[in-house]
Amino acid sequence: MDPISAAIIAALAAGAAGGATDVAKSALVDGYNGIKNFIKKKWGGDSDVSKAVDQLQAKPDSDARKGMLVEEVKAARVAEDPDLAQMAQSLLSLIKSMPGGEKHIQTATGTGIAQADRGSTATVNMGYAVDHDREKLRLSGGANLSGGGNLSGDGNE
Numbered sequence: 001m002d003p004i005s006a007a008i009i010a011a012l013a014a015g016a017a018g019g020a021t022d023v024a025k026s027a028l029v030d031g032y033n034g035i036k037n038f039i040k041k042k043w044g045g046d047s048d049v050s051k052a053v054d055q056l057q058a059k060p061d062s063d064a065r066k067g068m069l070v071e072e073v074k075a076a077r078v079a080e081d082p083d084l085a086q087m088a089q090s091l092l093s094l095i096k097s098m099p100g101g102e103k104h105i106q107t108a109t110g111t112g113i114a115q116a117d118r119g120s121t122a123t124v125n126m127g128y129a130v131d132h133d134r135e136k137l138r139l140s141g142g143a144n145l146s147g148g149g150n151l152s153g154d155g156n157e
Contacts, residue, residue, distance in 0.1 A: 002079040005070045007035060007088035008053060010095045012060035024098050031091035038084055049076040 001009075011032040015025065036057075040050045052072040056065040073079060 001070055002073055003088040003092065004035070004079045004084060005066075005073045007091040007095075008032065008056065008069060009060075009066055011035075011091055012057060014095050014098060024094070027094055028091075028098070031087070031094055035084065035087050035091065038087065039078065042081070042084075043076055043078070047076065048072045049078055 011028055015028055015032070036053050039047075039053060043049050049069075049072040052065070052069040056062065056069050059065055079085060
C-alpha cells in the first residue's frame, strides 16, 4: 500500500481508538485534515480521489472503501507528489508514536501480498490454477498453498 493511503487509513483508525492524549489527537486530526485538504486543493473536491477520502471517512472500517481509496490514489498518481508524501510520512510517524499506534499501520507494495500480524489471518486469491508447478514455489513464514492459486498464512511468524 502506498504511504498516502496508509496514512489516511491509519489516521482514521487511530482517531477512533482511545488512549491518545488530547494533544496527540489534535495533532492527528491536524495531520489528517492537512492531507485531505491538500488532495482537495490539488486534485479538486469533486475528483475521484477526494470522494474516496470522504467516503472512507464516513465508513472507516469498510474494506471496500479502503480498497477504493488505494485504487483512486494510484489512478491519480497522488503518491508521486513529494510534499504530500512528506505529510503522509509525518502523519505515520505521529501515529506510530501514539499508544497502540503500530497496530494501525500495515504497508505492502507488490502483487499478491497478504499481511497477517499477531494471530490474524490473510488470504490472497490470484485467480489461476496451481497444479504441478507447486514444487517451483518457495513458501515461507507459515504460508499454505492450496488449489486455485490461493495463498494464505497466519501472523504468527
